[in-house]
Amino acid sequence: MDVSRESEATPTKNRTGVERKSERELVVTRTVNAPARLVFEAWTKAELLRRWWVPKSYGLTLLSCEMDVRVGGQYRLVFRHEDSTMEFFGTYLEVTPHSRLVWTNEEGDDGKTVTTVTFDETAGKTLLVVHDLYPSKEALDSGSTGAMPEALDQLDELLASLGSNTETK
Amino acid sequence: MTLTGMKKHVGVLEQAGLVSTEKVGRVRTCKLGLRGLEEEAAWIERYRQLWAARFDELDIVVEELKRKEKANGRK
Numbered sequence: 157m158d159v160s161r162e163s164e165a166t167p168t169k170n171r172t173g174v175e176r177k178s179e180r181e182l183v184v185t186r187t188v189n190a191p192a193r194l195v196f197e198a199w200t201k202a203e204l205l206r207r208w209w210v211p212k213s214y215g216l217t218l219l220s221c222e223m224d225v226r227v228g229g230q231y232r233l234v235f236r237h238e239d240s241t242m243e244f245f246g247t248y249l250e251v252t253p254h255s256r257l258v259w260t261n262e263e264g265d266d267g268k269t270v271t272t273v274t275f276d277e278t279a280g281k282t283l284l285v286v287h288d289l290y291p292s293k294e295a296l297d298s299g300s301t302g303a304m305p306e307a308l309d310q311l312d313e314l315l316a317s318l319g320s321n322t323e324t325k
Numbered sequence: 326m327t328l329t330g331m332k333k334h335v336g337v338l339e340q341a342g343l344v345s346t347e348k349v350g351r352v353r354t355c356k357l358g359l360r361g362l363e364e365e366a367a368w369i370e371r372y373r374q375l376w377a378a379r380f381d382e383l384d385i386v387v388e389e390l391k392r393k394e395k396a397n398g399r400k
Contacts, residue, residue: 169384172377174369179341182372186380194390198383208386211378286376 179293184286192254192277195284199257199273200225210235226251231259267291 173185188195198204206221216235223231225248232245243263250258254275261269269290276283290296326334335355338344343362346355 169381172373172380174373174376176365176369184373184376186376188380188384188387190387190391194387194394195383197390198386204386204390208379208382211375211382213378214375284380 176296177287180290180296182288182290182296184284184288186284188282188284189280190282191280192275192282195282196254196257196275199275200251206233209233224248225257264291264295266295269295 170187170189175183175185177183198208200223202221202223205223206218209221210216210218216237219234219236219241221231221233223229225231227248227250229248229251230245231248232243235242235244244261246260246262246268248257248259249270250256250272254277256275257271257273259271261271267290269288272285272287272289274285274287276285288296335344335346335353338355339346344355346353348354
């Protein structure tokens, strides 16, 4: 949908929180108005995940998305951004239906970032906590591994234009 | 807090780019390194925006799953 960021297109939108817990940890929280089993499904079925993992406004094309969601199983996401492709891949370390997912991010040069997602259902709503543990402070600071590494850099410009205060580097 | 404790504390802040210190004679002056804080805040905000956008799309997918489940009359 091409509605501007600030509009109330979806009145039920919940707040996304981000907190840097420590030098090596970044935590994202968000409540989804649905039971954990449905939210978990959206995180573990490739055909569903590929519909939301890359926000439409980001100009990235998801070329392929393979996920073997079981302990020891691999995932691989391939994106195209302008003329280059990027790959994100890793291994699932823990898969507990409807409550917990743990995977590694192995595309970085300086060690693996481990992502833990918990699904906590209360009264039909699910609190999502996405916890990234980076191999080092430097890895977190440079954003060189984890959720959307280089993509984040490439998107700096775009986001700066979306945000109210434009910054230059 | 002891002097040693204080030194350690400031050292950590300095490393993180949050303060800068300057020693003149016996006096070390600390300045809040606002630049470090602002950069960190901007970086976190960009990261938050990515996830917020992502979750907004997730809402759409999950709403669809809800509707399907309802239509299928899950008991």
